[in-house]
Amino acid sequence: MSSPHVVVTDIQRADSATIDALAPLGSATVHEAMGRIGYAGPRIRPIQQDAAIAGSAITVSCAPGDNLMVHAAIEQSRAGDVIVVVPVTDSPYGFIGELMATQMQVRGVRAYVTSGGVRDTGELRNMGFPVWTAHVSAEGTVKDTPGSVNVPVVLGGVQVNPGDIVVADDDGVTIVPRDRAVATLQAAQARAAKEAANRLRYQAGEISMDLNDLRPVLADLGVAFVSQEEYEDGGR
Structure with a gap:
């Protein structure tokens, strides 16, 4: 054995x-x-x-x-x-x-x-x-x-x-x-390049809410935007 x-x-x-x-x-x-x-x-x-x-x-x-x-x-x-x-x-x-x-x-x-x-x-x-x-x-x-x-x-x-x-x-x-290894390297390099491009846009003043188109995501999830006054009045 x-x-x-x-x-x-x-x-x-x-x-x-x-x-x-x-x-x-x-x-x-x-x-x-x-x-x-x-x-x-x-x-x-x-x-x-x-x-x-x-x-x-x-x-x-x-x-x-x-x-x-x-x-x-x-x-x-x-x-x-x-x-x-x-x-x-x-x-x-x-x-x-x-x-x-x-x-x-x-x-x-x-x-x-x-x-x-x-x-x-x-x-x-x-x-x-x-x-x-x-x-x-x-x-x-x-x-x-x-x-x-x-x-x-x-x-x-x-x-x-x-x-x-x-x-x-x-x-x-x-x-x-x-x-x-090779496929991961290629995917990681592509991700790094995308992040570098996004970094330039953030440095120019853009924000991720717009760059990633997150407003429709929040809306679909039922997240509402309300003023502080509306929130304190229970208007949600």
């Missing part, structure tokens, strides 16, 4: 130019461009500000309070990757700190994302190594429980497969399936 715990090697990744082009578009735009899917939720937050990255997911499924498989994942990583760690149950421990991040940074790993926790956050910021996490905790981990590397995991309700694209910034983390 084969082991339920594996380290999968030599995963497939999306085209590096496509990945790099997604980073400046940001997690919110990419989330919207995919039809409002892929966002890993508000619990996964950055420990830093003004970092925007995209990279290929190296996934880790590990036991709570045990970072053994994160060490195995570092060995499988290469430049441009993002290590995504999901404990099998909620686990507010510091799974990595400065020393493990140093290994990742030297190998060219772009970021670390986890539904677990991290520590040494000041040092990580000083290193310029971006992290998105559900917990910050000084409490460390052990290294004695098996898990798996590069298998499907669920981060904040979103399935992450090895080689999927992680897009992360101040707004959080969005996961792009590897086979949707």
Whole structure:
């Protein structure tokens, strides 16, 4: 019988130019461009500000309070990757700190994302190594429980497969399936271009009520415009 715990090697990744082009578009735009899917939720937050990255997911499924498989994942990583760690149950421990991040940074790993926790956050910021996490905790981990590397995991309700694209910034983390990378990039670029055009119109004094034709929407929903005097007189 084969082991339920594996380290999968030599995963497939999306085209590096496509990945790099997604980073400046940001997690919110990419989330919207995919039809409002892929966002890993508000619990996964950055420990830093003004970092925007995209990279290929190296996934880790590990036991709570045990970072053994994160060490195995570092060995499988290469430049441009993002290590995504999901404990099998909620686990507010510091799974990595400065020393493990140093290994990742030297190998060219772009970021670390986890539904677990991290520590040494000041040092990580000083290193310029971006992290998105559900917990910050000084409490460390052990290294004695098996898990798996590069298998499907669920981060904040979103399935992450090895080689999927992680897009992360101040707004959080969005996961792009590897086979949707090019289509998502095109849709996100189109959305960004539309927003840029709208921004110019707003800067010229137009407002979203008119630009988005929202007055008929309000009318259809039964929202009435009344003066303060009419409102206070009950004239609604």
